[in-house]
Amino acid sequence: MEFSWLETRWARPFYLAFVFCLALGLLQTIKLYLRRQRLLRDLRAFPTPPTHWFLGHQKFIQDDNMEKLEEIIEKYPRAFPFWIGPFQAFFYIYDPDYAKTFLSRTDPKSQYLQKFLPPLIGKGLLALDGPKWFQHRCLLTPGFHFNILKAYIEVMAHSVKTMLDKWEKICSTQDTSLEVYEHINLMSLDIIMKCAFSKETNCQTNSTHDPYVKAIFELSKIIFHRLYSFLYHSDIIFKLSPQGYRFQKLSRVLNQYTDAIIQERKKSLQAGVKQNNTQKRKYQDFLDIVLSAKDENGSSFSDTDVHSEVSMFLLGGHDSLAASISWILYCLALNPEHQERCREEVRGILGDGCSITWDQLDEMSYTTMCIKETCRLIPAVPSIFRDLSKPLTFPDGCTLPAGITVVLSIWGLHHNPAVWKNPKVFDPLRFSQENSDQRHPYAYLPFSAGSRNCIGQQFAMVQLKVTIALILLHFRVTPDPTRPPTFSSHFILKPKNGMYLQLKKLSEC
C-alpha cells in the first residue's frame, strides 16, 4: 500500500532506472573486487613496499621522487608490484635478466598509454603494435640511413651555432646564470624541423613556436598524472575535470602545429615543387617518406597515419634530446675535471669547430663516454610499458600471468646497486671498451633494446655529440648553486623548473 506511488505512470521509469543503476553499480563493485583479488593472487610471489590501501604507491610518483625509487630498488633488487589505487597494479622490473626476457618478446604497448597518449604522439610508430607497427617500422627505417645522418651533421651544427650566438649576446667572460633548457629545447625543435621536415622555422629567434613547446610540457604532465591517478582512468571523470578541459585545449595546439607542417608540404607537392626540393636536398626527408609510403596493397598512408607519424617524430625527435643535452651539461658542470678533459679532446679534434665530420664524431671517445654515463645516471626515457599478451616466466622461475602491465624501469636498472658499483657516482670510465665488454648486455638500456628499440638512436647520438662538442668549445659550464634542477618525470625525465647553469664565454677556441 505504501509503495502505491510506484504504480503511478511517472514514477515507474524512475524506479526502473534506479534499480538498473544500482544493479550496474553492484556489478561494477563485484568486478573491481574480483580484479583486486586476482591481482593480489597473481602478484603474491613478489614482495611489495608498504602501500596505502586506497592510494597505493601513487604518492611517490606524483612527487617525482626518484630517490624513493632508489631506496626501493636497494630493498627489492629485481622487481616489485606498484599499486595505483586499490584495483590496479603495474609490475616494475629493473634487473638485466628480467629486462632481457621482457624485451625479447613482442607484447603490445600498454593499453593505458594507447588510451592516454594519442594527443601527444598520435597512433604513430611508438604506439602501434603487430603487423601495422612492422609495416611502419620498415617504411620509416630508411629515413635513418647512415648517409642521411651524415648530411644532417652540418644542419645540426648550424642550429647549435644559432643558439651559441644567442648565449654569447647574453653571457660575458664572467659567469652568467642562464636557464638553458628552454634554449636547448628550441634548438632541438629547430633541428628536427630542418632534418625531418626540411622546414626553416627560425624558431630559435621567433617566439611564435613557444606555445607548441609549452603545450608539450604541460600535456605530458597531465597525461602522466592521469596514468598514475586511477580515478582519472575513467574518461567521464577525466573529461569533466579541470585537467581534462586543459588537456583538450592543449591537444588542439599540438594538432594545429602538426597539421600546418603537413598541409604546407602537400601544397608545395601539388604545386610541383617536389622535384626541385628533393634534388636540392639529395635525399628524401622524413615527410617525403611518410607522404609517399604505400602499404602492401599499394595504398598510401591515411591522413591519420601521416598525422600520427609526424606528431610522433616532432615530439620524439626533440623532447627527449633536449632533456638529454641539458642533463649532460649539468653532469659536466658538476664534474669540471671531466668537462675539461672533454674540451681538450674536442679542441684536439675540431680545432675552432668551423666544420664537423662523421669521422671526427667517431674520434670523440671520452666525450662519448661522458654522454653515455649521463644517459645511465639520468635516462631521458625513465620507463617503458607493455601489457603481457601471454604468461611471462623470468629466468629465476617467477611467473606473471597474461594481462599484467609490466614497466621496465630504465632508471631503476641504471641505478641498481646489484648491477652498478656506486651507481650514484658519475664515472665515464664505466663505458671504456674493457668495462663495457664485462657488463650484462641488458644492464644499460637508454634506448631500449630488441625489435622495438629506439629508431632514432643514431640520430640522437649524432646530435648529442655535435651539440656538446660545440658548446664546450665556446663555454665553460658550472652549476648555479642557488637553483639546482629537480626532476619532472613525465614520460621524459626533464628539469622541472628549468636548468640554470653558470656560463662563461671562453675567449679563445
Ligand code: HEM
Ligand atoms: C636521447 C634521445 C632519445 C632517447 C633516450 C630515446 C629513447 C627511446 C626508448 C627508451 C624507446 C623505447 C620506447 C618503448 O619501447 O616504449 C624509444 C623508441 C622510439 N624512439 Fe627514441 N629516444 C631518443 C631519441 C629519439 C629520436 C631523436 C627519435 C626520432 C627522430 C626517436 C624516435 C623513436 C621512435 C619512433 C620509437 C618507437 C620505435 C618502435 O616502437 O618501433 N627517438 N626511444
